[in-house]
Amino acid sequence: MASLNIEELYRAAERSRLNAFEAARRDSLQRLQGNLEEIGASYRSSVTQAQTAARLSALGQEEKLAAAGLSGGGSYAAPTSGYTETARVAADNNLRGNLSRLSAARLQQEQEARRTSSTEIAQARQDYETGAADIRMQQAQAQIAQYNADREYDYQARTTAYQQAMQRWQTYGVVLPADAAILGVPAGTRTASSAYDNARLALDRWKALL
Numbered sequence: 001m002a003s004l005n006i007e008e009l010y011r012a013a014e015r016s017r018l019n020a021f022e023a024a025r026r027d028s029l030q031r032l033q034g035n036l037e038e039i040g041a042s043y044r045s046s047v048t049q050a051q052t053a054a055r056l057s058a059l060g061q062e063e064k065l066a067a068a069g070l071s072g073g074g075s076y077a078a079p080t081s082g083y084t085e086t087a088r089v090a091a092d093n094n095l096r097g098n099l100s101r102l103s104a105a106r107l108q109q110e111q112e113a114r115r116t117s118s119t120e121i122a123q124a125r126q127d128y129e130t131g132a133a134d135i136r137m138q139q140a141q142a143q144i145a146q147y148n149a150d151r152e153y154d155y156q157a158r159t160t161a162y163q164q165a166m167q168r169w170q171t172y173g174v175v176l177p178a179d180a181a182i183l184g185v186p187a188g189t190r191t192a193s194s195a196y197d198n199a200r201l202a203l204d205r206w207k208a209l210l
Helices: 007-065 082-174 176-184 196-210
Strands: none
Touching: 007 082, 082 176, 082 196
């Protein structure tokens, strides 16, 4: 009876689960990298928009102040009145506030993306470890089943060989040399001896266990 290589089957299943975990980990890291790049691109675009809006707002404010005679009309010129200076300070503070909020939002999004990736990898690792434990349990059960099957097959084979040897002993009246080791009696032993009766009793007991 050919026995299954339980250990090799276990190693193959273990490699398969490990490969699945590594693939899940790589996929998660790739998604994380893509998310971080997208977040960075969105942040840079938002910063550009905020700076552009601030610049346009500053120019508009300068034009209003110039029309009111409170500014020279140049956004880079020294302020000619307290109104001009106050307006520029307010615009600068507004821009810094917008940039700060954008930076904070970017940081939060990056942290959330990293947490999501960490959770995905942790879940993949847990699935791998749980699966590995299940495989080890299955391996142990399979080895026990294989051992019992091999033992039963071996027992049946020995019983069959013994039975056939007994038939030849009965047919020829003596134990043949090839059957001596199987029967556990010397070659040439006759059926009239007590050894033959003992052998029959042993065979009956073995057959009852099958």
